[in-house]
Amino acid sequence: MSLKLAVWDLDGTIVDSREIIQGAMVSAFTKWGIKAPDYDQTRQIVGLTLATAIENLVPDAEPALIANLTEDYKKSFIALRQAPDYKEPLYDGSIQLLNDMVADGWLMGVATGKSRQGLSHILDMHDLEKFFDTHWCADDGPGKPHPHMVQKNMDQLGCFAEQTVMIGDAIFDMQMARAANVHALGVSWGFGKADELAAAGAHAVVHDYNELRQSLFEFGAKVTS
Numbered sequence: 001m002s003l004k005l006a007v008w009d010l011d012g013t014i015v016d017s018r019e020i021i022q023g024a025m026v027s028a029f030t031k032w033g034i035k036a037p038d039y040d041q042t043r044q045i046v047g048l049t050l051a052t053a054i055e056n057l058v059p060d061a062e063p064a065l066i067a068n069l070t071e072d073y074k075k076s077f078i079a080l081r082q083a084p085d086y087k088e089p090l091y092d093g094s095i096q097l098l099n100d101m102v103a104d105g106w107l108m109g110v111a112t113g114k115s116r117q118g119l120s121h122i123l124d125m126h127d128l129e130k131f132f133d134t135h136w137c138a139d140d141g142p143g144k145p146h147p148h149m150v151q152k153n154m155d156q157l158g159c160f161a162e163q164t165v166m167i168g169d170a171i172f173d174m175q176m177a178r179a180a181n182v183h184a185l186g187v188s189w190g191f192g193k194a195d196e197l198a199a200a201g202a203h204a205v206v207h208d209y210n211e212l213r214q215s216l217f218e219f220g221a222k223v224t225s
Contacts, residue, residue, distance in 0.1 A: 002224040005107040005159040006216065007150055007182070008132075009168035010114060011046060012190020014094045015122055019087060020080050021046060025057075027076035028069050034058065043191040047113045047170035049143035050074070081121075090126055091189065093209030098131040100213070106220065109153035110135035111166065111176065113144055133157055145175035150182055163223050165216065171200035183219060187212060 011017040022039050029036035037057050045053040051070045058065070080086060101108065110132055112119055116139040123129045134156040136149040143149075154164055166177035169190025177184035178201040186197030186205040194205045206212045 003159050003163050004220045004223045005157055005164040007109040007111050007153045007166045009173050010112045012169035013187055016091055017088050023080050024073050024077040028072040031072050046191040047144050047172035049113055049138040097209055097213050107157045108132045111149035112137050115139050144172035147176055147180035150176055150180035165219050171196050174200035174202045
């Protein structure tokens with residue numbers, strides 16, 4: 001039986017982290033007296049490793065300031081998670097689809113720009129660990145859009161590029177998928193807009209979890225036929 005592997009992004013794909021990411025970014029920039037990025041600016045750097053993302057937001061900043069903003073973003077993120085009104089929910093339909101894919105024999109991996117600590121928090125908070133056979137993050141090597149994380153997922157699980165689909169909401173996910181020569185499947189409900197995902201190389205862009213289910217199972221049927 002042929003293998004089929006789905007490699008998932010987390011932020012903006014499975015988990016709705018838009019509010020907390022923007023809040024942490026505003027808090028960090030405000031502390032250092034710098035005009036905070038608006039949401040449209042923030043959403044376009046999500047998926048990159050954190051220091052690289054902040055460098056993109058303030059390209060003329062000195063390395064020391066980048067380091068300070070990076071550290072204070074992390075602190076702000078943790079503080080927001082401890083707030084009484086903290087929200088970082090799963091998207092509707094995500095758990096059902098993950099369950100159904102595991103039952104259908106998919107191998108499942110993660111490629112995320114989160115740190116290992118952030119990844120572990122999300123997996124624990126939403127009881128997601130059970131769905132995934134392996135996961136790779138920003139602490140494990142080159143970040144998106146480098147193909148490293150997708151390749152490590154494939155190597156770990158013994159899959160080839162033609163058996164693998166990368167699901168993500170950011171242009172860097174699509175660029176990473178293309179660099180790894182796997183199927184690039186964009187979702188439009190997170191940080192990236194549909195036209196941006198298409199321009200970044202998405203083979204297809206879906207707009208809700210029902211469309212995502214259909215696209216994934218069509219891919220799986222083709223791979224295993």
